[in-house]
Amino acid sequence: MNLFTLFxxxxxxxxxxxxxxxxxxIITEKAGSLNLGVEGIMAVGAIIGYLAAVTTNSLWIGLIAxxxxxxxxxxxxxxxxxxxxANQNVTGLTITTFGxxxxxxxxxxxxxxxxxxxxxxxxxxxxxxxxxxxxxxIPVIGKAFFSHSILVYLAVFIAVxxxxxxxxxxxxxxxxxxxxxxxxxxxxxxxxxxxxxxxxIIGSGIMGLGGLYMAMVMGGSFEGSSCxxxxxxxxxxxLVIFAKWNPLTAILGAIFFGFFNxxxxxxxxxxxxFPEVLGWLSVLPAQLYQALPFIITAIVLIVTSxxxxxxxGGPASLGTNYxxxxx
Amino acid sequence: MKKNNYFRxxxxxxxxxxxxxxxxxxxxxxxxxxxxxxxxAQNVNPFDYYKDMFSLGLIGxxxxxKQVEAFIKLFTPLLLTSVALSLAFKMRFWNVGGEGQFIMGxxxxxxxxxxxxxxxxxxxxxxLMALVGALLGGxxxxxxxxxxxxxxxxxxxxxxMLNYIALYLLKxxxxxxxxxxxxxxxxxxRPLFASFSESANMITIPTFFSNFSLNLSLVIVILICIAxxxxxxxxxxxxxxxxxxxxxxxxxxxxxxxxxxxIRTIFISAALIGLAGAFYAASAGTLSTSMTNDVGWTGIxxxxxxxxxxIAIAVVSLLITVLQHGCTVASAxxxxxxxxFADxxxxxxxxxxxxxxxxTRFKLVRSNKQEVE
Numbered sequence: 001m002n003l004f005t006l007f008x009x010x011x012x013x014x015x016x017x018x019x020x021x022x023x024x025x026i027i028t029e030k031a032g033s034l035n036l037g038v039e040g041i042m043a044v045g046a047i048i049g050y051l052a053a054v055t056t057n058s059l060w061i062g063l064i065a066x067x068x069x070x071x072x073x074x075x076x077x078x079x080x081x082x083x084x085x086a087n088q089n090v091t092g093l094t095i096t097t098f099g100x101x102x103x104x105x106x107x108x109x110x111x112x113x114x115x116x117x118x119x120x121x122x123x124x125x126x127x128x129x130x131x132x133x134x135x136x137x138i139p140v141i142g143k144a145f146f147s148h149s150i151l152v153y154l155a156v157f158i159a160v161x162x163x164x165x166x167x168x169x170x171x172x173x174x175x176x177x178x179x180x181x182x183x184x185x186x187x188x189x190x191x192x193x194x195x196x197x198x199x200x201i202i203g204s205g206i207m208g209l210g211g212l213y214m215a216m217v218m219g220g221s222f223e224g225s226s227c228x229x230x231x232x233x234x235x236x237x238x239l240v241i242f243a244k245w246n247p248l249t250a251i252l253g254a255i256f257f258g259f260f261n262x263x264x265x266x267x268x269x270x271x272x273x274f275p276e277v278l279g280w281l282s283v284l285p286a287q288l289y290q291a292l293p294f295i296i297t298a299i300v301l302i303v304t305s306x307x308x309x310x311x312x313g314g315p316a317s318l319g320t321n322y323x324x325x326x327x
Numbered sequence: 328m329k330k331n332n333y334f335r336x337x338x339x340x341x342x343x344x345x346x347x348x349x350x351x352x353x354x355x356x357x358x359x360x361x362x363x364x365x366x367x368a369q370n371v372n373p374f375d376y377y378k379d380m381f382s383l384g385l386i387g388x389x390x391x392x393k394q395v396e397a398f399i400k401l402f403t404p405l406l407l408t409s410v411a412l413s414l415a416f417k418m419r420f421w422n423v424g425g426e427g428q429f430i431m432g433x434x435x436x437x438x439x440x441x442x443x444x445x446x447x448x449x450x451x452x453x454x455l456m457a458l459v460g461a462l463l464g465g466x467x468x469x470x471x472x473x474x475x476x477x478x479x480x481x482x483x484x485x486x487x488m489l490n491y492i493a494l495y496l497l498k499x500x501x502x503x504x505x506x507x508x509x510x511x512x513x514x515x516x517r518p519l520f521a522s523f524s525e526s527a528n529m530i531t532i533p534t535f536f537s538n539f540s541l542n543l544s545l546v547i548v549i550l551i552c553i554a555x556x557x558x559x560x561x562x563x564x565x566x567x568x569x570x571x572x573x574x575x576x577x578x579x580x581x582x583x584x585x586x587x588x589x590i591r592t593i594f595i596s597a598a599l600i601g602l603a604g605a606f607y608a609a610s611a612g613t614l615s616t617s618m619t620n621d622v623g624w625t626g627i628x629x630x631x632x633x634x635x636x637x638i639a640i641a642v643v644s645l646l647i648t649v650l651q652h653g654c655t656v657a658s659a660x661x662x663x664x665x666x667x668f669a670d671x672x673x674x675x676x677x678x679x680x681x682x683x684x685x686x687t688r689f690k691l692v693r694s695n696k697q698e699v700e
Binding site: 087090096098102224286324 | 365369421474478481484485487488489499502624627628662663668669670671672675677678684685688
C-alpha cells in the first residue's frame, strides 16, 4: 500500500465507529429524544461485547452482547425520560458518566487476568479483512475502501437500511412524525411511547455495536488510563448535526470528519512525501485537526439557524419530553 | 410499560420538601447498596471499602490536613460551577458548556499570570486574573446566548461543541513549542505549562490547625454563593430570571426585555464558571490539560440533583466531592477498584434520584379515579 492508500484506509478503519454512533443517535433523535449518553453507551457496548466475544470465541455472540448491552442503556434512558419524564440532557450525561464508570470498573476488576484478543483466534479470524471482488482491484482507492472487516460493511449496510426505513416505510415515516410533533402523531393514533422506546433502544444497540468495533480496532488491550471510545461518542453527536439527520450523508460525514482525525496522525508523513503540494500540512497544529469536526459542526449549527432552514434542522420536538396530559 | 387504560399520570399540585428529602436519602442508599453488591462481586469487601471511602483519609493519618486541602481543591470549583449553571438552567437555557467556559477562564487567568506574574504584586495580579478569566468565560457563554436569542440556535449542541474547541485550544497552548508561546516553561525541553510566579498563586490563610492553611478562593466562592442566593431571592433581576424561566410569554406581557435578561444571565453564569477556572488555575499555580476534572459535567448533575436551589447545591456538591475524593483515597488500597468507581456511584445515585423525582412530581391515578400511590 502506498502512503496515500494507507491514509484513506486509516480514515475508514478509525472512523467507522463514528458511523455507528451517528446512526444510533440519528434514529434516537428522529424519535425526538436527544441522548447525550453516546460515549458511555459505546463504552459499555465495547467492554461487554468484547468480553463476550473473547470468552465464547465468537465475534457474533460479541456483537449480540454489545447490541444488548447498548440496548439496555437505551432502555434505562427510555424509562427515565419517556415514562418518568426526567430531563433528557441530565439523563444522557449521567449515562455517559455511569457507562465510563462501569467500563473502568469491569476492566480494572480483571486486574492482570485481562483476556487478550489472541486467546480467541476465531474472533480475529471473523474480524479479518474481506476483499470485495472487482471493486478492491481499483488502483489506489480499491484497497482503501473495499478491503475491510465485516463490521465496516455492516455499518454501511445499517446506514442504507436506516435511510430506506426512514424514507420509504410506513413506520419510518410515522417515527419522523413522532419526532416532529408528538401530540399530532398521538392524535392520529400512533402510540408515542412504543415508538420512542423501540427506537431509543435500537439506536443505543447500534451505538453498542460501534463500541465493540472500536474494541476490535484497539486490539482489545485494556488500559486503565483511557477508554477505547476516547471521545468518538461526542464527535458522533456532532456528526448527526453535520449530516443533517440523514443516514447516507452520515457515511460521507464520517469520512469527512475522519479525514481530519486521521490527518493529525499522517500530516507529518504526507508533508514529507509530497513536500511541494502538501508541505503546509505539517505546519498546522495537530490540535486544529482534532478541533475541526467541532468547529465545522458549530458553524453548521449557527448557519442553519440563521438561515432558518427548517428542512435541514433537527426534529422539531428534539430534547423535549412528551407529557400526554399537557396536550 | 404502563398501559394508559389502567393508570394515568397526573402532576402533583404541591411538592412537599419532606417527601423530596426522604426520597433522595432513599435513592442514595439504594445506589450505595447496589455499589456494595458490585464491589462484593469484584471480591472487595464493601464495608471495608466504604469505610475507607467515607473516612476520606482523615482517620489515623498524620497528613490529614493535606487530605482536607485536596478536598477543598475539588470542592471549590464544583460548588461555584454548579451554582453558576443553576442560573442558566433556571431560564431553561441548557448550558452544557461548563467545561469550555471553565477552560477559557483558566486560559485567561493563565495568560495574565504568565505575562505580568513577575512584575505585579499579588493584590493586583490576582484580581486581574479573576477579572480576565471571568470575562473570557462570560463572553464564551454570552456568544451562544446572543445566537439563541436572535436565531434560536440550539444552545445544548452549540455549547457542547464549544467545550471541545476550548479543550483543543488549551491542548494547543500546552503542547506546541515556539518562541511566541509564553504559556510554556522555558526550562523543560518538551512542551510543558510553566508554573505561575509566586505572586500569581492563590493566597492561603494560615489557621490554628498547625499545618493547614485555608485557600482564600473557598472563602470567596462561599461569599459568591450567598450573594447569588440573595440575588435570586431579593433583587428585581433575580426575580426576572424566575419569571422568564417559568414562562417567557408572561414575562413579555409584563414588559420584560426577555432577550436582554437571557443574555445578561448567561453572561453572569458563564463568567462565574470562568472565575472558577481562574481560581483553580491560581490555586494549582499552573495550567494543565486535565484541569477541569469534568467539573462542567458534574456541575450539571449537581445543579439538577439540588433542584437548582442554591443552598441545596452547596449540600449536594459537598456530597459529590465526598464520593470523588473518597474513591480516590480508597483506590490507594484496592488494586481492582480505581477512582472511576465514583462515576459509577454518581450515575446510580442520579438514576435513583430521577426515578424518585417522578414520584414527587407526579402521581399515578387509576382511571376510575381511585388513587394509588
